[in-house]
Amino acid sequence: MLLNMRYESGATENLKLIQNIINILFRQLSFVMTMAVFLSSFTSLHAVDNVNDTTSSATPDSVVFQWISTRDTVALADWLEEGGDPDIYNADYTILGQEKYKRQTPSGIPIPFGRADLSRKSVHGINALHLAVMNDDTTTIGLLLDAGADIEAIDNDNNTPLLASWMIQQDFLSKYPNPFSNTFGYLPRTESQVKWSRKNAFLFLYNRGADISKLTASPEEILTRGTWFNMPEIMKIGLERGADVNVGIKNELCFDDKGEKQGEDDVLGRQLIHLAVKFKAIRALEVLIKNEAQLNTPDSKGQTPFIMAVNSKAMELIEILLAEGISPNSTDAKGVPALQVALQNGSPGLVKFLLRKGVSTDEFDLTDGRPLFSAIRHNKPSMVEGLLECGFDPNSFNENLKTLLHLAVSDRNELMCNILIKAGAIVDLHDGEGYPPLYYALGRTFQIPYSTIQLLLENGSDVNQTWGNGEGPLFAAALRNDPELLRMIIDYGADLDRVDGDGKTSVSYLLTSSIRFKTLKILMEYGANFLSLNRNGWTILHGIIRDKNRELLESVLAENVSQIINCLHKKKSPLHMAVTEGDTVFARLLLQAGADPNVGLEADELPFGQEFCFSIALANNDTTIMRLLFDFGARVYLGDKFIYDRDDAELVEDVLRRRKSQGEILFKEQRAIYLAVAYNAEKCAQVLINEGVDFKAKNIHNQSPLWWAINYPGRESLHLNDKSEVVELLLENGANPDQKDHYGLNLLCHTCDSQAEWLVKLLLKAGANANSKQQKKPALHFAVEKQNLSITKVLIEYGADIKITDRKGRTVFQIAQKNEDLEMVMLLKNAMANQE
Structure with missing residues (x-):
């Protein structure tokens, strides 16, 4: 069925289909593998039950190792009570079982069978106690030791169980590359990867008397390991062996928050006390303090443990260090006090905590607006109020030369705007680009609520201020096409006749984009001059014709529009636009309102070319508009080739008849008869001849109309x-x-x-x-x-x-x-x- 599917949904749907099929196959494969393991275990157990000799030698070592891997302590305990060997050895058992790790979840994380992990390379030949250590299974370790297992047994790498439990995954992965990393993306090195997965086994073996003298790690390394994982028990071992609590951290044991090793320069001078603070190891910190660790030693970055705790907002650690006598007014390497560090991090709880502990506000810069900007950006009103009460300037600028109020308005945070205005923020303070907060409140991009705009206006924002090229609030409100907002701006006293740097009014701004009918009606209602022009002659009528808004056109034409109806924008009047679009309704409305069909022509000039209304209609072969223009007095040039190309004898006859009635001189366009014969317009030629045109006359090249009829220059020679x-x-x-x-x-x-x-x-x-x-x-x-x-x-x-x-x-x-x-x-x- 899958092979017969049609790929009709595009490449994306095909990929999704393939991915779903793969996921289904993986789930089925996982189920099959799980059942195989279960059946294998069941078969082995069944085989044991049916063996006549019930001694420990009858149980396969693979079954015992399967019990340990799955933590089946009941079966293991029964087997040991029946005399099973706690030092059972399996020469063919692979510790890692790498093939078992190939099953993955959809997110790509492998699902191991049992508890074995990839902390060691693959080895063959291992006893039961080592496997229990690998699983960090103290219960199984106890059962085996109670049954007499050798606590000092070694594997083929000469590692005792205690030594095997000391290894961490990061050590192994850095030494032995993962063979599946390129194929399955197995376990990326993250913070969760850098862990000591056998720390419980280590403590258990140590407490049961395992020989620690064979451990190659130094006392300082043991102390570092205990500090890193916040385990006082491990730290105690290192201290008992003479470790120095003020020892510098070795590079290979120091990792950042993501589990990646840090460079040599990053850890230079760092001590265990820094490590405890970094990983928020409270119990380890208490052990170090109890053993007289130095609390004010800076690391290579100049950070003391107290400043590190403030940076990480670790309240418990800060309280412990303050209780040990650390000054709350401590500074970092650059002399920045702890309180300012907390303010920059935007932690109001930490700031209040430090203030309660008696920190001084005299040691940090109140002109530094970064804490305020951070608090506003993270929407922490209580933090903002606290900083303002401390004396921070509500009119601070950030690196982009914007004030706090600019930021609050842009974030549409009315509460922050209220707090800043009450604290003395100047509502019309311009940013580096020359824009006040009101500009951002009225901008089409942000869509700020009315209440925020009203808040600015009520607190003194000038409704007639300007920005950019002389624009202002009224211009911005008109462009938003929001009648309610426009009424608000006008009601607050906006000047309807104000012009910008280009001489444009608020109505003119509506002409730069699609006309807004509701907005324009409001401006007209308040008495705005909608007859105003842009500098380039674009009028409201041009915009209405472009947007094809008949209702608005009828509303505007009801007024006296004689001032703008024949205005030319790039030699185009509103009538030109209607004729070009072939819109008979708009053309008729304009002509009825007084549009001149001969606009652009001199008194005695005849239209010739595409910049005249009749010529445009003629070129478009629009008979309806041609007749409409003619009826409203459009002058027609009989020398226009489009007349004869369509052999419009009726039009020629009407033009001649009207000219006679008006007493005009006929045939002042000598070109007419020539074009009629050149385009084989017999009907037009007959009309012209009947009206008395001199068809025997010759042009400057001594060519008569007959010559053009036979050999028109624009046409090839006649054929048969x-x-x-x-x-x-x-x-x-x-x-x-x-x-x-x-x-x-x-x-x-x-x-x-x-x-x-x-x-x-x-x-x-x-x-x-x-x-x-x-x-x-x-x-x-x-x-x-x-x-x-x-x-x-x-x-x-x-x-x-x-x-x-x-x-x-x-x-x-x-x-x-x-x-x-x-x-x-x-x-x-x-x-x-x-x-x-």
């Missing part, structure tokens, strides 16, 4: 199938078919060269000279060169001279013979015979 109705229209109305342009190009010659047979016939029928020349090259020569028999026949029919020559003196016979065109030669011979 490119028939044009406007050519027929012009010729029918008397256009001259036999003409040249400024460059000497002849229409008939050009059409022969283009092989447009229908056009050749049309021109000849309209009276074109069949012997017309272009640059002294007759039309017949063009046809023969192109090897076009049909055009050649048409030219001959209309009287083309077979014997005519070009400027090189060549006849058409010579050209046909050179081209080896036999059909053409025969045609020309027959034609010459007929002409003769």
